[in-house]
Amino acid sequence: MSHGVYVAGMGLVCPLGEGVPGVVEALRLGEGAPEHVDVAEGFAWPVHRLPDAGGAWLDRLVAHVREVAAQCGGVDPRADVPLLIGSSSLDAGFEEEGGAPAGPFAxxxxxxxxxVAQALAWRGPVFTVSTACTSSLNAVLAAMDLLQAGEATQALVLGVELRNRFSVAGFGAMQLLSPQHARPFGAERDGLVLGEAVAALHLTAAPARWRLRGGANIADGRNPTGAQHDTIVAVCRQALARSGLQPADIGLVKPQAAGSPANDAVEAGALRALFGTPPPMASFKGAIGHALGASGAAELALLMGCAEAQAWPAMQEIAEPALGVAFAGDGPLHPRHILALSIGFGGGHAALVLEDGDA
Incomplete structure (x- = not known):
């Protein structure tokens, strides 16, 4: 017997603030600007950074993890509740500060x-998912499997991506970064901009407003640094099939849309192939940056927050007409079903369908 999976609470710390309601309001107002970070002499790139609260990297990790867990309403870390953590850079920032390789990390x-579990005094099983940019969305899919199979009645999923120069330098060396700011689907897009975020999703088998209907993940290594048109279509169709839905049932899409000249075009083409005329898009990376492994969980929290507040991001860039996509506007939008996409290095393509019980 397959059990339903619902979202009982959500937490978020990102460059626009702490807590989903406050971040949603900042998105509505069009706030969010990156700052340049020096990664080496003569090399600086824009990054959406969390406010600098001082202290060591490990102290910041502990503080942010505790904050987002508390925003979820206080998840009871019982011995039978799994904790799933999605991250791409893991402890890179700690190592850059001179952390000893043998402790606390090995x-x-x-x-x-x-x-991370120690920061929460967690007593249940702990799983770490590191699949590049799809990490925390894959952590959500893994948690869904546990709850649907009846192996747990609740779970906490975290997406954790904290500042480090290694990630910025690597993306910069591959010439994937914009020198100014990201323009998802924009005509003048010239690369992505990285960001920091820590997000939490408390999943439960008890009915709540938001239900996770179904999802899928496909790893396609034909293009390790890019999106594949047919794989995007396939992973979306798998997620829809597992949700018992058709493309026409989707009222809103949260695309990957990081601002890449090539990948944004591939993704838009795949969405046209899937939908004909795609539903409205909700894009967040232009305002909070691409939070790599944390982006899936962070953007799911923002999707639900925007829908609840009926406040969608104020887009500063107009989508390139040739792409055939359009952003959600200021008017009322009550999608019952939302499709969220995440695409990452290594050929990871993940999709998830959200259902709003109040729509």
Missing amino acids: GDLQTFGEA
Whole structure:
């Protein structure tokens, strides 16, 4: 028997503030600007950074993780509740500060997860998911599997991506970054801009407003740094099939749309192939940056927050007409079903369908 999976609470810390309602209001007002970060002598790139509260990297990790968990309403860390953590850069910032390789991290995924779990005094099982930009969305899909199978009645999913120069330098060396700011689907888009975020989603088997209807993940290594048209269509169709829905049932799409000249065009073409005329789009990376492994969880929280407040991001860029997509505007929009996409390095393509029980 398959059990339903719902969202009981959500938390977010990102460059626009703490807490989903405040961030949604900042999005509505069109706030959000990156600052340039020096990664080496003569090399600086824009990054959407969290406010600098001072302190060591590990202290900031602990503080942010505790904050987003508290925003979820206080998840009881019982021994039977799993914690799933999605991250791409893991402890890179800690290592840059001169952290000892043997402690608190030992150079593997699980020790990072254990440090996060220790911050929450977590007693249940801990899983770390690191699949590049799809990390926290894949963590949500894994948590869904546990709840649908009846192996747990609730779970906490975290997306964690904190500042480090390694990620910025790597994307810059591959010539994937914009020198100014990201323009998702924009005619003048010239690359993505990275960002920091820590997000939390409390999933439960108990009915709530937001239900996770179904999702899918496909790894396609034909283009390790880019999106694949047919794979985007396939992963969306799988997510819809597992949700018992058709493309016509989707009223809003949250695309990857990071501002890449090539990948944005591939994604838009795949969405046209899937929908004909795609539904309105809700895009967040122009305002908060691309939070890599944390982006899936952070943008899911913002999707639900925007829908609840009926306040969609104020887009500063007009979508390129040739792409055939349009952003959600200021008017009322009550989509019952929302399709969220995440695409990452290594050929990861993930999709999830959200259902709004109040729509």
